[in-house]
Amino acid sequence: MHAGTVFLIQDLSQRKRGETPGFFRSQFINVEVMEHGLDFLRGMTTRAARHPSFHQTEHAMFQFTDKQIERYSRHIILPQVGGKGQKKILSSRVLVLGAGGLGSPAAYYLAAAGVGTLGLVDNDVVDHSNLQRQILHATPDVGTYKTTSAARKLHKLNPDCRILEYIMRVKSGNILDLIEKYDIVLDGTDNFPTRFLINDACVMAKKPLIHAGVFRFEGQAMTILPGSGPCYRCLFPEPPPPGLVPSCQEAGILGCVAGVLGTLQAVEALKLILGIGDLLVGKMLIFDALEMQFRRVTVPRNPECPVCGEHPTITKLIDYDEACELT
Amino acid sequence: MMPTGTKRAVMNFHGVKCPYNYVKTKLALEEMELGQIVEVIVDEGEPARHVPKSITADGQTLLEIFKDEAGLVHLVIQKTKEY
Numbered sequence: 145m146h147a148g149t150v151f152l153i154q155d156l157s158q159r160k161r162g163e164t165p166g167f168f169r170s171q172f173i174n175v176e177v178m179e180h181g182l183d184f185l186r187g188m189t190t191r192a193a194r195h196p197s198f199h200q201t202e203h204a205m206f207q208f209t210d211k212q213i214e215r216y217s218r219h220i221i222l223p224q225v226g227g228k229g230q231k232k233i234l235s236s237r238v239l240v241l242g243a244g245g246l247g248s249p250a251a252y253y254l255a256a257a258g259v260g261t262l263g264l265v266d267n268d269v270v271d272h273s274n275l276q277r278q279i280l281h282a283t284p285d286v287g288t289y290k291t292t293s294a295a296r297k298l299h300k301l302n303p304d305c306r307i308l309e310y311i312m313r314v315k316s317g318n319i320l321d322l323i324e325k326y327d328i329v330l331d332g333t334d335n336f337p338t339r340f341l342i343n344d345a346c347v348m349a350k351k352p353l354i355h356a357g358v359f360r361f362e363g364q365a366m367t368i369l370p371g372s373g374p375c376y377r378c379l380f381p382e383p384p385p386p387g388l389v390p391s392c393q394e395a396g397i398l399g400c401v402a403g404v405l406g407t408l409q410a411v412e413a414l415k416l417i418l419g420i421g422d423l424l425v426g427k428m429l430i431f432d433a434l435e436m437q438f439r440r441v442t443v444p445r446n447p448e449c450p451v452c453g454e455h456p457t458i459t460k461l462i463d464y465d466e467a468c469e470l471t
Numbered sequence: 472m473m474p475t476g477t478k479r480a481v482m483n484f485h486g487v488k489c490p491y492n493y494v495k496t497k498l499a500l501e502e503m504e505l506g507q508i509v510e511v512i513v514d515e516g517e518p519a520r521h522v523p524k525s526i527t528a529d530g531q532t533l534l535e536i537f538k539d540e541a542g543l544v545h546l547v548i549q550k551t552k553e554y
Contacts, residue, residue: 208498217494223529226554227498 212304216258224420230258234304236417237261239326241314241342243290244268245402246332246356246409248280253410255298255305259417262298263326265310266290277399314338316461319345328416330354330409336383337464343368343376344461347452354412356405359390361398361433363405366424366443367412370452373425378446378453383464401433479508484518485543492518493525496548500531503550508534511546519544529554 208216208227219225219233238259240247243266255262270278270285270293278290285293291309298307314322319341323329329351331342339357346353346368353368355376368375408429415421430439451458482499484492496511503509513522515538523533523546530552537545 213491213494213498217490220494220497221490223554227501228554 212258215302215304219257225418229418229420232417232419233258233414234260236328237263237326238328238330238413238417239263239265239323240330240332241265241338242332242334243278243280243294244274244332244334245277245358245397245399246406247330248278248294249403249406250330250332250410250413251294251298252280252301253407254413255302255307257410257414258302258304259413260304261306261308261326263308263310263322264291264294264298265312265314265322266294267311267313277397277402279403314341314345316341316463319461320349323349323351326351328352328354328413330413331356332406332409336389339376340383340464341461344451344458346370347375347377348461352416354409354416356409358397358402358405360396361401363401363431363433364428365405365408365412365431366428367416369423369425374443374445375449375452377451377458378449379428379443381446381450398433401431404431404433479510479547481510481512483512485512485514487513487518489517489521490525493522496522496526497529497554500526500529500548500550501554505550505553508547508549511548512539512543513546515542515544522546 208230213220216230219230220227222229236259238254238261240251240254240262243251243264247264247266251262251264266289268290270281270288270290272283272286274281274290275283275286280294280297281288281290282293289309289311291311295307295309298305310322312318323345329342329346331339331353333339333342339355343353343355345351347370350370352370353375354365355368356363356365358364366376366379367373408431412423415423424440426443426445427440428443430441431437432439445452447454450456480499482495484495487495492511492513496509499509499511511522513519519536523536526546526548527533532549532551533546534549535545535547539545
């Protein structure tokens with residue numbers, strides 16, 4: 145989690161409901177924060193169905209097998225899903241960047257839901273220290289590539305789901321080609337250089353992005369629909385300098401907090417696929433496990449955002465130097 | 472009242488447990504045009520109680536319900552609402 149967000153969370157946690165909305169400024173925050181319910185962004189469309197860049201392949205001819213009817217029955221029963229919605233899920237393509245603490249629960253629920261194509265990107269191998277939270281991996285997987293370990297579990301869970309492994313690190317030179325093949329990108333990465341790169345690439349490619357980050361007992365999630373709502377840089381224009389990033393020793397994480405946030409990312413992805421509900425567009429959801437509290441803060445679009453503003457100054461992807469991996 | 476002489480599809484869900492009998496009925500109704508009629512055969516007991524309740528909750532119309540000699544329950548359903 146961004147150092148500025150920690151500040152923001154701490155500040156919010158000290159405020160009481162009904163207080164005047166605040167205006168927070170720090171080196172990395174320039175965002176008006178309002179209590180949920182006090183204000184909504186005027187004219188902003190957060191309904192998934194209205195997002196113009198989200199198109200799906202034809203699924204009208206799809207017929208369910210008896211096994212699929214059984215597997216997806218609890219979805220089909222839902223009035224907001226039905227057979228039509230389940231077909232949308234089965235035709236959808238989601239790219240999960242990072243098969244770790246966030247990517248594990250997200251990918252597991254998305255595969256269980258029947259997402260047609262699930263891309264998994266990670267260049268790391270499973271380590272013993274991952275097993276406390278990265279629930280797709282188990283002790284015998286130590287030393288195996290995370291994508292391979294994850295794909296094995298996901299295929300066992302749901303053979304309907306096509307799993308594509310990308311053993312690689314995303315960089316400015318490869319990310320656009322990668323995300324182009326997918327309907328939705330889910331950011332489960334653990335470092336600021338990659339997070340900013342993913343944000344910029346999704347804005348430039350107009351690709352829906354579901355962001356989440358975790359730190360210690362806290363987490364945050366936001367959905368970015370380029371053209372419809374703010375992006376990550378509207379909130380944090382630049383990555384923090386290395387000195388402000390918590391050191392490795394400071395950057396512990398309660399494993400299940402990653403589970404909560406990764407699961408929320410899967411929920412957002414499915415709502416987006418189905419075109420139902422209100423998305424976290426222009427809203428950051430902040431989870432505090434110690435207080436057991438969710439707070440939602442509005443994030444307006446920044447007209448001066450360097451990547452999605454009226455006069456963008458970032459028009460080419462940037463590979464920032466690695467500062468420190470947080471989780 | 473059910474229109475006489477109307478052609479309708481018949482789907483036999485004898486032996487199909489809840490909720491799959493309802494799920495299959497719903498999937499069929501989703502593909503049908505408004506006004507079209509389907510006859511669904513379910514087992515008596517739980518299926519005969521639950522399927523009509525669920526499809527009417529969806530906004531569809533149960534035109535007729537009757538039991539045949541074998542004890543199976545026939546539900547004549549007209550699609551009156553889009554899913």
